[in-house]
Structures are given as structure tokens and as C-alpha cells.
Amino acid sequence: MDQGRRVRTARSPRGEGQTARSGDFPRVQGGDIADVASETAEDVPDAWVGRRVLLDPAFYADARADAAPVGLLGSEADGGFASYVAVDAARVHDVSDSLLSDRELAALPVAYGTAMGTPERSRIGSGEGRCW
Numbered sequence: 001m002d003q004g005r006r007v008r009t010a011r012s013p014r015g016e017g018q019t020a021r022s023g024d025f026p027r028v029q030g031g032d033i034a035d036v037a038s039e040t041a042e043d044v045p046d047a048w049v050g051r052r053v054l055l056d057p058a059f060y061a062d063a064r065a066d067a068a069p070v071g072l073l074g075s076e077a078d079g080g081f082a083s084y085v086a087v088d089a090a091r092v093h094d095v096s097d098s099l100l101s102d103r104e105l106a107a108l109p110v111a112y113g114t115a116m117g118t119p120e121r122s123r124i125g126s127g128e129g130r131c132w
Helices: 102-122
Strands: 006-009 034-040 052-055 058-060 069-072 085-088 092-094
Touching: 034 102, 052 102, 069 102
Parallel strands: none
Antiparallel strands: 006 034, 006 085, 034 052, 052 092, 058 069
């Protein structure tokens, strides 16, 4: 994996790109990550340092905007329970102006992904979403 375009937050020393295979342990858990960017790769503007950021924890099948997620930080790669996390800059979102706390912000990507992905994976069609 290309080591450029990285933003490191105060989480995970191993960084992104260490994808788990069956039996690769220990794995650092944690897909809910919001913090302050502590450093950047050479090809990412230093202006990111010190910004409050939210990380997209998903790995995608390809670069398309509608690409399916194929894994998560904290599952297929080390996640936010570590000291530092290094991710591609495209997965970092500036939330400096948000009124939400870091905990509230961090909970959004995984919860949203679960809520949106469950009907897709279960192949629920129009009119089939009733639970009664």
C-alpha cells in the first residue's frame, strides 16, 4: 500500500495497511475514531496537524464513490484502541466546527454503515421491511 497521503491521529502506531488474515493476532480493535491529527505524510498539507478529525473506518472494494465496504479498521486492520492510527488522507474528515463531542462523532460511521448495510446485505426489497 502506498505510504503517501497519510494523516496520523493520536491512535495506532502500526498504521493502516496491515490487513488481517485468518489467525493474524493480536488485532487492535476500534473502528470508532475521532481525535486530533498529530502528523501528516510528506504529500499531505501540514494544515491538517492540530485539526479535530473524524476517520472513515471502512476499506472499500475500489475507488468509486459507491464502492462497497470490504473491511473496517479494528477488524481487518488495527484500529482506534491503539495509541496512533495512520490512514489515507481521503478517509479523514475535518470536524473542527462540529458541536458534537468526539465520542458522538466517532460513533457515527460504524453505526451509519450498519444501519445502511443491513438492508442491502439482507436483500430486502420494496415493501419487505415490516417487522410485524
